[in-house]
Amino acid sequence: xxxxxxxxxxxxxxxxxxxxxxxxxxxxxxxxxxxxxxxxxxxxxxxxxxxxxxxxxxxxxxxxxxxxxxxxxxxxxxxxxxxxxxxxxxxxxxxxxxxxxxxxxxxxxxxxxxxxxxxxxxxxxxxxxxxxxxxxxxxxxxxxxxxxxxxxxxxxxxxx
Amino acid sequence: xxxxxxxxxxxxxxxxxxxxxxxxxxxxxxxxxxxxxxxxxxxxxxxxxxxxxxxxxxxxxxxxxxxxxxxxxxxxxxxxxxxxxxxxxxxxxxxxxxxxxxxxxxxxxxxxxxxxxxxxxxxxxxxxxxxxxxxxxxxxxxxxxxxxxxxxxxxxxxxxxxxxxxxxxxxxxxxxxxxxxxxxxxxxxxxxxxxxxxxxxxxxxxxxxxxxxxxxxxxxxxxxxxxxxxxxxxxxxxxxxxxxxxxxxxxxxxxxxxxxxxxxxxxxxxxxxxxxxxxxxxxxxxxxxxxxxxxxxxxxxxxxxxxxxxxxxxxxxxxxxxxxxxxxxxxxxxxxxxxxxxxxxxxxxxxxxxxxxxxxxxxxxxxxxxxxxxxxxxxxxxxxxxxxxxxxxxxxxxxxxxxxxxxxxxxxxxxxxxxxxxxxxxxxxxxxxxxxxxxxxxxxxxxxxxxxxxxxxxxxxxxxxxxxxxxxxxxxxxxxxxxxxxxxxxxxxxxxxxxxxxxxxxxxxxxxxxxxxxxxxxxxxxxxxxxxxxxxxxxxxxxxxxxxxxxxxxxxxxxxxxxxxxxxxxxxxxxxxxxxxxxxxxxxxxxxxxxxxxxxxxxxxxxxxxxxxxxxxxxxxxxxxxxxxxxxxxxxxxxxxxxxxxxxxxxxxxxxxxxxxxxxxxxxxxxxxxxxxxxxxxxxxxxxxxxxxxxxxxxxxxxxxxxxxxxxxxxxxxxxxxxxxxxxxxxxxxxxxxxxxxxxxxxxxxxxxxxxxxxxxxxxxxxxxxxxxxxxxxxxxxxxxxxxxxxxxxxxxxxxxxxxxxxxxxxxxxxx
Numbered sequence: 001x002x003x004x005x006x007x008x009x010x011x012x013x014x015x016x017x018x019x020x021x022x023x024x025x026x027x028x029x030x031x032x033x034x035x036x037x038x039x040x041x042x043x044x045x046x047x048x049x050x051x052x053x054x055x056x057x058x059x060x061x062x063x064x065x066x067x068x069x070x071x072x073x074x075x076x077x078x079x080x081x082x083x084x085x086x087x088x089x090x091x092x093x094x095x096x097x098x099x100x101x102x103x104x105x106x107x108x109x110x111x112x113x114x115x116x117x118x119x120x121x122x123x124x125x126x127x128x129x130x131x132x133x134x135x136x137x138x139x140x141x142x143x144x145x146x147x148x149x150x151x152x153x154x155x156x157x158x159x160x
Numbered sequence: 161x162x163x164x165x166x167x168x169x170x171x172x173x174x175x176x177x178x179x180x181x182x183x184x185x186x187x188x189x190x191x192x193x194x195x196x197x198x199x200x201x202x203x204x205x206x207x208x209x210x211x212x213x214x215x216x217x218x219x220x221x222x223x224x225x226x227x228x229x230x231x232x233x234x235x236x237x238x239x240x241x242x243x244x245x246x247x248x249x250x251x252x253x254x255x256x257x258x259x260x261x262x263x264x265x266x267x268x269x270x271x272x273x274x275x276x277x278x279x280x281x282x283x284x285x286x287x288x289x290x291x292x293x294x295x296x297x298x299x300x301x302x303x304x305x306x307x308x309x310x311x312x313x314x315x316x317x318x319x320x321x322x323x324x325x326x327x328x329x330x331x332x333x334x335x336x337x338x339x340x341x342x343x344x345x346x347x348x349x350x351x352x353x354x355x356x357x358x359x360x361x362x363x364x365x366x367x368x369x370x371x372x373x374x375x376x377x378x379x380x381x382x383x384x385x386x387x388x389x390x391x392x393x394x395x396x397x398x399x400x401x402x403x404x405x406x407x408x409x410x411x412x413x414x415x416x417x418x419x420x421x422x423x424x425x426x427x428x429x430x431x432x433x434x435x436x437x438x439x440x441x442x443x444x445x446x447x448x449x450x451x452x453x454x455x456x457x458x459x460x461x462x463x464x465x466x467x468x469x470x471x472x473x474x475x476x477x478x479x480x481x482x483x484x485x486x487x488x489x490x491x492x493x494x495x496x497x498x499x500x501x502x503x504x505x506x507x508x509x510x511x512x513x514x515x516x517x518x519x520x521x522x523x524x525x526x527x528x529x530x531x532x533x534x535x536x537x538x539x540x541x542x543x544x545x546x547x548x549x550x551x552x553x554x555x556x557x558x559x560x561x562x563x564x565x566x567x568x569x570x571x572x573x574x575x576x577x578x579x580x581x582x583x584x585x586x587x588x589x590x591x592x593x594x595x596x597x598x599x600x601x602x603x604x605x606x607x608x609x610x611x612x613x614x615x616x617x618x619x620x621x622x623x624x625x626x627x628x629x630x631x632x633x634x635x636x637x638x639x640x641x642x643x644x645x646x647x648x649x650x651x652x653x654x655x656x657x658x659x660x661x662x663x664x665x666x667x668x669x670x671x672x673x674x675x676x677x678x679x680x681x682x683x684x685x686x687x688x689x690x691x692x693x694x695x696x697x698x699x700x701x702x703x704x705x706x707x708x709x710x711x712x713x714x715x716x717x718x719x720x721x722x723x724x725x726x727x728x729x730x731x732x733x734x735x736x737x738x739x740x741x742x743x744x745x746x747x748x749x750x751x752x753x754x755x756x757x758x759x760x761x762x763x764x765x766x767x768x769x770x771x772x773x774x775x776x777x778x779x780x781x782x783x784x785x786x787x788x789x790x791x792x793x794x795x796x797x798x799x800x801x802x803x804x805x806x807x808x809x810x811x812x813x814x815x816x817x818x819x820x821x822x823x824x825x826x827x828x829x830x831x832x833x834x835x836x837x838x839x840x841x842x843x844x845x846x847x848x849x850x851x852x853x854x855x856x857x858x859x860x861x862x863x864x865x866x867x868x869x870x871x872x873x874x875x876x877x878x879x880x881x882x883x884x885x886x887x888x889x890x891x892x893x894x895x896x897x898x899x900x901x902x903x904x905x906x907x908x909x910x911x912x913x914x915x916x917x918x919x920x921x922x923x924x925x926x927x928x929x930x931x932x933x934x935x936x937x938x939x940x941x942x943x944x945x946x947x948x949x950x951x952x953x954x955x956x957x958x959x960x961x962x963x964x965x966x967x968x969x970x971x972x973x974x975x976x
Contacts, residue, residue, distance in 0.1 A: 098180045131907050131908045
C-alpha cells in the first residue's frame with residue numbers, strides 16, 4: 001500500500017506516493033530521476049549515496065522515503081542549482097580530487113556539511129568528516145586538499 | 161619539465177570533472193530506456209555441485225516475467241579471456257563450480273518481479289566435495305573441477321634465464337624466504353552494470369561498466385553468434401575497474417541475450433555481494449624465493465616458485481602467472497633467473513587481473529628479501545638497491561628492454577625527501593621501546609600508562625620506516641588474442657564550422673583520466689586550449705582500442721591521437737600555406753593562432769570571408785591575427801571534412817621462449833617509496849604515518865593526474881598490505897562480501913602521501929610519456945612490511961599484515 005510523502009528536494013516541494021519500504025535513495029534516483037546520488041552498496045557502507053537531510057549527511061540507502069517526510073533534502077544536483085559551480089565543486093576540480101567520480105557527489109555533500117559547521121577545519125577534521133565515504137581511486141589526499149582549498153578560498157574571498 | 165609545451169605537463173582540470181562534481185555524469189545504472197526490463201541472475205549456493213534438476217516453469221508463468229534463460233535455451237559457446245583457455249560457458253550445464261556460478265537469468269518488468277521469478281526456479285543440487293585448498297588441489301584424491309585441467313592445474317610455467325645453479329655455487333650469500341597472500345577484491349565503487357538493447361535493424365548495443373569494450377564486443381559476438389559489426393559496445397561513465405572489469409562477464413552476456421529474446425531493453429546491475437561473487441580480482445599467491453648475492457651485494461640469481469589459487473576459471477590467470485615471474489626481471493640487474501609457477505583451479509570465484517597484475521605480491525617478497533639481504537651484509541637497504549638498479553638502455557635477463565628508467569632517480573628522490581638516515585647494522589639487543597601516544601590518545605604519558613592523567617592505558621608504540629622499489633609495463637606488448645591488430649586507433653575531426661576539435665576513440669575511461677590525456681595531447685599538437693577539444697571515448701563504433709589494462713592507454717592511444725592530430729594539423733596548414741602563398745613548413749599552430757615563421761599572421765582575405773559568413777554575430781575576435789578557427793573553417797571550405805587518423809601498434813618485442821610475450825612493453829615505468837609506520841605492540845595495530853613516493857612516468861601529460869594515480873596506487877597498496885582479505889568459510893562461501901566486512905582504506909587509514917614525479921624522456925612514448933596507473937602500487941606493500949620490521953623486528957609472512965598476524969609474529973619471534 002503506497003503512502004503519500006511530502007518533502008522538499010533541492011528547494012522544490014514534492015508530493016509522492018511511495019511504498020513504505022522504499023528508500024530515500026530509490027525515491028531520488030527512480031521517482032525523481034536525480035541519478036547524481038549513487039548506489040555503491042545499498043547497505044550504508046560506502047557513502048556514495050550521501051545526501052543532506054535538513055543539512056545533515058545521511059546515507060540515502062538507509063533512510064526510508066517516509067522518514068524524510070517534511071524534511072529538506074539536498075542532493076548533488078541542488079548544489080550548483082543556479083548553474084554556477086559551488087566553491088566546493090570548483091575546489092574539487094582545481095585540486096584534482098575527482099577520478100572515477102562515483103564517490104564525488106557524496107564527498108561534496110559531506111564536505112558541505114562539514115564546512116557549514118567548521119569554516120576552517122583541520123586536515124584531521126576533514127579526514128574524520130569523510131571517513132564514511134569510501135573512495136578507491138584518489139587515496140583521499142586530493143579530496144582533503146580540495147576541502148581545505150574551498151575553506152581557504154571562502155575565508156579569503158568571503159564567498160558564501 | 162615544461163619542455164616548451166603549452167598544455168602538456170600542466171595541471172589543467174580533467175575534461176570530465178564538471179559533469180562529475182555536478183552529478184550530471186551518467187553511469188550505466190543511471191541510464192534507462194523506454195520499456196526497460198530488469199535482469200537478475202540465479203547463482204549457485206554451492207561451491208561444487210551437480211545440477212540434477214532445473215525447473216523454470218513457475219518462473220516463466222509469473223506475470224511480468226518476459227524471459228527466463230538457462231543453459232538449455234542459450235548458446236553453449238565456451239568463452240573466457242585467453243583463447244587457449246576458454247573454459248567458461250554462460251550458465252552452468254550439469255555442474256556449478258563456485259558459489260555465485262550463474263545458473264539462470266530472468267528479465268521482468270521490475271526488480272521485485274525479477275527477484276520473485278528467481279525464487280520460483282526450482283533447482284535440485286547434488287553437492288560434490290569442493291576443492292577449496294590450493295595447496296592440496298593437485299593431490300590425486302582431489303575432485304577434478306574442469307575436464308581440461310588434470311589435477312586441477314590450469315597453467316604451469318617453467319622459465320630459466322642464465323644459469324641459476326652456477327650462480328648459486330658462486331654466491332657469497334644465499335637466502336630463501338616466503339610470502340603468501342589472500343584473495344583480494346578490487347572493490348571499485350560502482351558495481352558492474354549492463355544495459356542492452358536491440359535496434360530495429362537487429363543491431364545490439366550494450367552500455368556497460370566494462371573497461372575493455374573491444375574484448376566485450378568480440379565475446380558478445382562470439383557467444384551470441386553475431387557479426388562483430390552487429391555488436392556495439394558503449395561505455396557510459398565507469399566508476400573504477402582496476403582489472404576486475406577487464407573481461408566479458410556472464411552478467412553482460414545474459415543481459416544481451418535477454419534483450420535479444422524479449423526485444424526490449426534490459427538492464428542488470430550487480431549488488432555489492434555479487435561484485436564479490438563474480439570476483440576476477442587479485443589471486444591468492446604463495447611465493448618462495450631463493451636469492452644470491454656476491455660480497456658487495458650484487459644480485460647474482462633469483463630462483464622463484466609461485467603457486468596461484470585461480471578460483472574456478474582461467475580468466476586472466478594465464479597472463480597473471482607469467483607476470484608473477486617476468487615482472488621481477490627489473491629494475492635490478494639480475495644475471496640469472498628461474499621461475500616455476502603453477503596456477504590451480506579451486507571452487508571459488510575466478511580470479512583475474514588487479515592493479516599491478518600478477519606482480520604485486522612477488523614484488524612484495526622480493527623487496528622484503530632484499531632488506532633481509534642488506535641486513536645480513538650490514539648494508540643500508542637503499543645502498544643495496546642503488547648497487548643493483550638498472551639504467552636506461554639495459555635489457556633484463558628475460559629480454560625486457562629498459563628504453564628509459566629513472567629508477568636511481570626515484571630512489572634518490574625518496575631518500576632525500578624523507579630524510580632517510582643510512583641504517584647501521586641492526587643491534588643484537590632489543591631496541592628501546594618508545595612510548596608514543598597515539599594521535600587520538602592523550603599526550604604526555606610514559607610507557608605503561610604511568611602518570612597518565614586520564615587513566616587511559618597507553619600502549620607501547622614503536623616506529624619504523626621501510627623502502628621498496630618496483631616497475632611496470634606501459635602497455636602489454638601483445639593483444640590477448642593473436643593478431644597483428646593495431647592496439648589503438650584514433651580519429652581527430654575538426655568541426656566543419658571551425659574551431660572545435662573532436663577526438664573519437666574507443667579508449668576506456670574508467671576514472672584514470674585517459675580522456676584528459678587524449679585531449680591534452682591533441683590540444684598540444686593543434687595549439688588550442690584543452691577546452692577546445694571534445695573527447696568521445698569507450699565506443700566501439702569510434703575506433704579500436706584494446707581497453708584500460710596493463711597501463712597501456714597513455715602510451716598507446718597517446719601515440720595514436722598524436723598521429724591523428726598531426727595529420728589534421730598538416731591538412732590545415734597545407735590549406736593555409738596555399739592561401740598565404742608560403743611554404744607549409746614555415747607555418748605552425750599555437751595559442752589558437754596560425755604562426756608564420758614564429759609570428760602571428762594577418763590575412764585580409766580569410767578574415768573577410770569568415771566575418772561575412774557570420775554577419776550579425778559578435779565573433780569576439782581578439783585581434784587581426786589569423787585564428788585556428790578561421791584556418792579550420794578555411795580548410796573545410798577548400799577540401800571538405802578535415803579528418804586525421806592515427807594508430808599504434810607496438811614493434812615486435814621480447815624473446816622467443818614460451819611466455820616471452822608477457823611482460824614485454826614498449827616502455828617501463830618505475831617507482832620507489834618509503835613508508836613510515838607506527839606499530840602498537842599490545843594490539844598489533846599498524847598506523848601509516850607518511851608515504852613518500854617517487855614515480856618515473858616518462859614525461860607527465862598532466863602532473864595532477866600523475867599524482868592522483870600515484871596516490872591511488874599507494875592507497876590500494878596500503879589496504880592490501882594491512883587489511884584486505886576475502887575470507888572463505890569451510891563451504892566455500894565468502895564470509896565478508898560487503899564493504900563493511902571487506903575493509904578498504906578509509907580517509908583515516910591512508911596517510912599523507914608525498915608524490916614526487918620523476919620525469920624521464922621515454923623514446924618510445926608519445927612526447928616521452930609512459931605509465932603511472934599500476935607501477936605505483938608495486939613498492940607499497942613491501943615498503944610497509946619493511947617498515948613494520950624496522951619498527952618491531954618481526955617479519956609477517958602472510959598478507960595482509962593484520963593485527964592478529966603481527967601479534968602472532970611478535971609472540972613467535974619476540975620482536976623489537
